[in-house]
Amino acid sequence: MLIEFRHGLGDAAQFTSVLKHLQQFYPHWNVDVSALVGKHTCYQGLCRQIFRLRDEEVDASHYDKRFALDWDECHHDHESWPSTKVARCLLEIFRLTPRPELCTYSIETGEQSQAAAANYLSEITGTSANAEGRFPAVLIHYEGNTSGSKKNLSHALIQQVCEDIIDIGYVPVILDWDQRSPLIDGQRIFNPDARHPLWQGKGTGDAETLAALIEASSLMIGVDSGPLHVAGATTTPTIGVWTHHHPVHFFDLADHVRHLVPRNHAQKAAGPRCLDYFEQNYHHRVYDQLDLELRSMVLSQLSDSEDIHTPENLANRDFLKQLTSTAYNKTYYDEHKQAGLDYLGFGDWQINYGRWLVDTLGWANKKVLDVGCACGSIVRGLGTAGAVVQGVDVNEYMIQRGRQQWPDMTPLLHICDAVNLHLFDDQSWDAIHSAQVAEHWKPELVPFILKELHRVTTNNGLFLCFLDTEELMTRQGRNAVDEDPTHICIRPLEWWHMQLKAAGWEVCTGEYAAQLERAENSYLQEYDWDWFLARKVTL
Structure with a gap:
């Protein structure tokens, strides 16, 4: 039997499955194949003889049967084997039932x-x-x-x-x-x-x-x-x-x-x-x-x-690579927006985030200060969920944009540096919130910032902080070379725990971890974040 196969490389590789079926079902058949140059080497060991089309003449009169295969696509809905060109050829040309164990490709290499x-x-x-x-x-x-x-x-x-x-x-x-x-x-x-x-x-x-x-x-x-x-x-x-x-x-x-x-x-x-x-x-x-x-x-x-190398981590790394600003100004805002993060964005994400924290931590009607609030979208989310919230940020341009976007929040958004919260009296706030901000702080100022946060927080008040750490960087395959250049305080969580203790805070992450992680709308189930919770103790 002579089979002429005038199709491309992918089809030629697929056709090896047909030849394996013929060997299995008809071991006594003498099968020769003529194929295009470069494709003909697919068939070594799968047939008796191989001819190169256009290079070698084949006397078809020596064969009992001759097939010039069209190799049509298969649009059938088979349930017991792949619905491919191989199956269609076996069923329609050679009247054979495909065997899944033979619906594979084989090419010998010397x-x-x-x-x-x-x-x-x-x-x-x-x-x-x-x-x-x-x-x-x-x-x-x-x-x-x-x-x-x-x-x-x-x-x-x-x-x-x-x-x-x-x-x-x-x-x-x-x-x-x-x-x-x-x-x-x-x-x-x-x-x-x-x-x-x-x-x-x-x-x-x-x-x-x-x-x-x-x-x-x-x-x-x-x-x-x-x-x-x-x-x-x-x-x-x-x-x-x-x-x-x-x-x-x-x-x-x-x-x-x-x-x-x-x-x-x-x-x-x-x-x-x-x-x-x-x-x-x-x-x-x-x-x-x-x-x-x-x-x-x-x-x-x-x-x-x-x-x-999760898709989420890759997206974050790509985002960070686009950032070059080392100042907190209009350029900082514009770069982040162009990279895909608009700090003026407000929607389900911020609303659900606020609801998760307010419901889980009991912050309804509690006074919460968002430190590093950017344009205020999370301030708005926490407020929508029932907290009495205000925000501070060192970036004057972003605070102005937030006030323009949400005029009702004008008295709630303040230009202020976390190291000197001069606008607020001692023990003004029941809780402090900070998300993706601490990695921006100058390491030498961290002790002063933590003490200032301690000053404005009520006794036994909570400080919730989501931040980038050395552990997180390792988990996500990130490195300082491709990082946001304002991320100048990447430290281990233990370092932060030591700094908190020295500033009068007691780390209490373990007390709240289960309820924050298991809450129905928990963002910790969706995102790979490092975080800590600390309680103010009296110095």
């Missing part, structure tokens, strides 16, 4: 292709393979040759992915045969294009060599195209990124491949049965924001630490 891949990766990474035979390289394929609008990723996203990869000590390699990507520079981001000796003068990629290259790399990232399907025939951790196609129709089974699919991916599947099969048999993760979710998956895979 010593020559393995050596060529290792030489290339060693050259660009400047190192040798690790104990698992992998180099610190990440292969990326983000632009397909067909249906680009349904699969391609943006240059901007991949640029950021490459920067992340480089930051943690890996080398990005973009698979792009004709150098369409503007990201390739040959210095930091590499590309073995079609002219590279790696491909032995074929003028295109070669399936066997590509499989060897992927097998010797640490990670593969791909869209619905040839390299992703070749990766399915390896053991290398792989991330498949999907935008408009659904993997249950375009990719078969592979335990080492994790599919990143949009929240509405169910709409892209043919029906409930194949969707259920996908949910049960495909490793996958749903995304709302592709840029953050993809970067999170990549960094988590390479660092083996999902807790650090």
